[in-house]
Amino acid sequence: MFAAPSTGRLPQDPGLAKPNALSVKLAMAFTLWAILMPEINRLHAPAVVLPVPALKLHLGRHHHSASYIYLEGQYDRLIEEAAARNDLDPLLIKAIISVESEFNPHCISPAGACGLMQLMPSTARLLGVKNIFDPKENIYAGAEHFKGLIKRFHSLKVTLAAYNAGELPVLRHHGIPPYRETRWYVYRVLRTYETYQIEAQIQNTHPAEKSA
Numbered sequence: 001m002f003a004a005p006s007t008g009r010l011p012q013d014p015g016l017a018k019p020n021a022l023s024v025k026l027a028m029a030f031t032l033w034a035i036l037m038p039e040i041n042r043l044h045a046p047a048v049v050l051p052v053p054a055l056k057l058h059l060g061r062h063h064h065s066a067s068y069i070y071l072e073g074q075y076d077r078l079i080e081e082a083a084a085r086n087d088l089d090p091l092l093i094k095a096i097i098s099v100e101s102e103f104n105p106h107c108i109s110p111a112g113a114c115g116l117m118q119l120m121p122s123t124a125r126l127l128g129v130k131n132i133f134d135p136k137e138n139i140y141a142g143a144e145h146f147k148g149l150i151k152r153f154h155s156l157k158v159t160l161a162a163y164n165a166g167e168l169p170v171l172r173h174h175g176i177p178p179y180r181e182t183r184w185y186v187y188r189v190l191r192t193y194e195t196y197q198i199e200a201q202i203q204n205t206h207p208a209e210k211s212a
Helices: 021-043 076-086 090-101 121-126 135-153 156-165 167-172 180-204 207-211
Strands: 057-059 069-071
Touching: 076 090, 076 135, 090 135, 090 156, 090 180, 121 135, 135 156, 135 167, 156 167, 156 180
Parallel strands: none
Antiparallel strands: 057 069
């Protein structure tokens, strides 16, 4: 979560790490793999299926190191568990993580929010988190916090705004506050959520590829 901005400009990605040579080479290798694997699959007999994973790469943000790359599928099991515990759509939790931290468990925002779901330390303590950078603890607590906000505000858009800007600004403005960063955040999460839903529908229409 980020604090409400004091300027009227669209938010940038502060602290965006500049990838080093190793990061660039790894990204190029993964991209080449994603391009070549469909062709290799077509050359094999029908009984031989080589799965092509979703290779969406994320260079870490808001962190001191520049030598790390995160794949967005690596926390799917934890996300599904946390979503089930709180009766939430795992794709929504995944979209929040994508926008909040780009799947970097060590992410720290300028406002001090930490981890995959960008929990503020005070919120994490209230939720009983011992290690805010532990992926399981962070995702479980973030999902629990988000569920509590939904129960309070009911609207998904307003809940996302409260998750980003805090509950007081939402209460003060009787809805999404007029912060450009918060409005941009809500838009990004909803668009990412929509993208994940479309991808899931495509996978469900091709069960053979999904189980490969």
